Amino acid sequence: MSTSDFIYACLKKDIPMNAAKNVRVAGLEIAIFHTAEGYVARSGVCKHNAFKLELCDVSGDIVSCPRHGWRYRISNGKGVKPSWTQLDIYALEIRDEEIWVQAIADQSNQDDFDTSAFDW
């Protein structure tokens, strides 16, 4: 896949303001968020224990996972609680009423901390 490849994800109208929709693109689960800043594509699941982010609470620029309280800043994917975590970031394009995403995560700001061994 070339870095310029974008894949159709969903329609803009599928995602209300202050909400997210999970889509499956090239085998990846990606959450498309709709906030006052527009649309962005992030990891589809919480980094703690894989709860779907489309089922989480979106308030302004913050998405909060109801399972154990992890929170993320939607605009840059950075963890708020805990601060060391990071959602994957995917490029997104709006084409008329459609949302297209690039199924290659931006690796430039990834944490390398494996939380899978922790009992949170």
Ligand code: FES
């Ligand atoms: S699964 Fe999201 S905080 Fe635990």
